[in-house]
Amino acid sequence: MEGIETLKKWVDESENIVFFGGAGVSTESGIPDFRSVDGLYHQKYDYPPETILSHTFFMRKTPEFYKFYEDKLLLEGAKPNAAHLKLAEWEAKGKLKAVITQNIDGLHQLAGSKEVLELHGSVQRNYCMKCHEFYDFAAIKEKVVSSKQNDDPKSPDYMVPKCDKCGGIIKPDVVLYEEGLDDDVISKSIRYISNADVLIIGGTSLVVYPAAGLIHYYRGKKLVLVNLGETSADSSADLVVRGKIGEVFSQL
Ligand code: CNA
Numbered sequence: 001m002e003g004i005e006t007l008k009k010w011v012d013e014s015e016n017i018v019f020f021g022g023a024g025v026s027t028e029s030g031i032p033d034f035r036s037v038d039g040l041y042h043q044k045y046d047y048p049p050e051t052i053l054s055h056t057f058f059m060r061k062t063p064e065f066y067k068f069y070e071d072k073l074l075l076e077g078a079k080p081n082a083a084h085l086k087l088a089e090w091e092a093k094g095k096l097k098a099v100i101t102q103n104i105d106g107l108h109q110l111a112g113s114k115e116v117l118e119l120h121g122s123v124q125r126n127y128c129m130k131c132h133e134f135y136d137f138a139a140i141k142e143k144v145v146s147s148k149q150n151d152d153p154k155s156p157d158y159m160v161p162k163c164d165k166c167g168g169i170i171k172p173d174v175v176l177y178e179e180g181l182d183d184d185v186i187s188k189s190i191r192y193i194s195n196a197d198v199l200i201i202g203g204t205s206l207v208v209y210p211a212a213g214l215i216h217y218y219r220g221k222k223l224v225l226v227n228l229g230e231t232s233a234d235s236s237a238d239l240v241v242r243g244k245i246g247e248v249f250s251q252l
Pocket of ligand 1: 033034035204207244246
């Protein structure tokens with residue numbers, strides 16, 4: 001594959017790699033992305049995914065939000081692939097400083113990565129909107145699935161997870177459209193990117209802002225893009241490797 005030898009050399013020589021990724025990093029783990037041909041944006045729903053995954057929709061049509069969320073994002077059993085594992089290995093060897101991800105699936109941590117900056121939050125964390133009680137992935141999954149099996153689909157609470165302590169609605173700690181990103185995560189990401197020697201961007205269409213704008217803080221000369229499709233940053237990259245990220249990383 002074109003570019004792999006150069007990428008391998010840059011990785012071998014560097015002790016300050018930063019990775020910036022998106023949904024394409026997890027497609028080889030069986031989690032669909034948004035914009036590929038078999039991604040969520042090409043599947044049919046009553047509303048477009050951007051609408052369903054917005055703050056307004058969550059507040060106004062909570063059961064419909066959870067129907068989509070349970071079906072498409074509350075996926076059990078996905079395992080890290082070669083890309084997640086390689087990034088964790090580089091960090092353990094002291095070569096990689098941070099993984100900055102738009103993903104919400106928690107697979108980088110499952111692979112062993114420690115410094116993971118989750119720009120869009122995580123399905124692994126959930127909080128009661130009233131009393132802020134914490135619920136993990138399994139607890140939410142159980143509540144949503146049990147309601148799906150036992151409750152009346154016409155009920156206003158159908159598939160909506162409720163807090164055991166106060167009965168409030170539980171919301172995933174995921175940044176929905178219309179919601180702001182965490183300032184601390186943003187400033188840390190900017191610090192890592194602006195100090196990076198090698199910046200590898202992988203599995204992202206780079207169209208979701210402000211996340212995609214963070215790559216402009218990179219000041220080095222080894223900007224690498226590993227992606228299946230074209231992106232707006234291809235022309236400004238120092239190296240473009242076109243391919244599946246798991247397959248590419250397993251050769252590094
Ligand atoms: P996107 O817009 O769906 O783009 C994905 C990109 O990855 C596309 O350019 C694809 O060509 C490319 N791609 C797909 N598979 C591979 C692969 N195996 N190897 C290399 N490239 C591949 O997704 P973005 O992350 O850019 O968009 C940001 C959204 C998607 C974020 O807010 C995420 O939260 C959200 N999302 C996350 C997940 C997840 O957590 N796994 C899943 C679906 C969507």
